[in-house]
Amino acid sequence: MELDFDIIELxxxxxxxxxxxxxxxxxxxxxxxxWEDVSLSxxxxxxxxxLVCYPMDGAFPATYIWNELRDRxxxxxxxxxxxxxxxxxxxxxxxxxxxxxxxxxxxxxxSNEVAEQYDIVNDLDGMTGIAEPRPAVxxxxxxxxxxxAWVADEWPAFPPYDQLEDALATHCEMKxxxx
Amino acid sequence: xSDTDDTTPITLYRLQACPFxxxxxxxxxxxxxxxxxxxxxxxxxDRNAVKRISGARTVPAIVDENTGVTMSESGNIxxxxxxxxxxxx
Numbered sequence: 319m320e321l322d323f324d325i326i327e328l329x330x331x332x333x334x335x336x337x338x339x340x341x342x343x344x345x346x347x348x349x350x351x352x353w354e355d356v357s358l359s360x361x362x363x364x365x366x367x368x369l370v371c372y373p374m375d376g377a378f379p380a381t382y383i384w385n386e387l388r389d390r391x392x393x394x395x396x397x398x399x400x401x402x403x404x405x406x407x408x409x410x411x412x413x414x415x416x417x418x419x420x421x422x423x424x425x426x427x428x429s430n431e432v433a434e435q436y437d438i439v440n441d442l443d444g445m446t447g448i449a450e451p452r453p454a455v456x457x458x459x460x461x462x463x464x465x466x467a468w469v470a471d472e473w474p475a476f477p478p479y480d481q482l483e484d485a486l487a488t489h490c491e492m493k494x495x496x497x
Numbered sequence: 498x499s500d501t502d503d504t505t506p507i508t509l510y511r512l513q514a515c516p517f518x519x520x521x522x523x524x525x526x527x528x529x530x531x532x533x534x535x536x537x538x539x540x541x542x543d544r545n546a547v548k549r550i551s552g553a554r555t556v557p558a559i560v561d562e563n564t565g566v567t568m569s570e571s572g573n574i575x576x577x578x579x580x581x582x583x584x585x586x
Binding site: 408 | 536543544
């Protein structure tokens with residue numbers, strides 16, 4: 319049976335790549351308890367950060383991405399922290415965190431300016447006035463340098479999890495056993 | 498306060514659009530006190546972070562590490578801010 323569907327190709331972007339500095343930003347960061355303004359750079363004090371840009375909460379790719387990240391439990395293996403970013407409001411993030419059992423805090427950026435800053439904007443057809451980040455992951459070292467970047471070049475798309483895990487194995491220390 | 502640069506920001510637990518919280522915000526602003534806002538959920542039962550720090554789930558609540566004070570209820574907080582930071586001006 320031939321499946322007749324379209325994957326949309328996205329144009330080239332000038333997003334930050336390996337060796338470049340990840341642009342700093344401040345947005346409300348939502349946990350299961352509260353949200354407060356937090357800068358990206360303040361999350362880099364101790365460990366590398368995996369910044370996961372994903373479609374708005376409720377879209378099926380958002381659920382798929384976080385389910386996969388939960389199953390892979392990178393934070394259980396490597397010294398790193400994970401934070402998400404979508405255009406959903408703090409209230410939606412709170413619900414999403416609770417419903418999907420997400421361990422990571424989520425940045426809320428309804429204006430999509432962070433995606434503009436990173437040049438990863440995905441204009442959504444048929445939703446006038448709404449744009450969001452393309453699916454993208456950035457591994458950012460404690461000195462704010464990008465160590466690994468993947469940005470979707472088609473839509474829909476999902477992070478290459480195995481390749482991502484290889485990058486984590488290369489750039490992040492292993493967690494001591496028993497922690 | 499002449500040395501607010503050395504002051505640890507006061508943590509304010511607040512609810513969006515809560516007038517009692519705005520009352521505290523106005524007072525913090527009046528004294529030019531640095532503060533960080535932590536927004537909590539409207540549902541009382543979802544406010545465990547507040548309960549953990551203050552013993553109650555009500556907002557506003559503040560944590561002032563400069564004095565070691567944690568308290569809730571806007572009337573109390575405003576009075577505390579007046580006493581602690583209002584006198585020196």
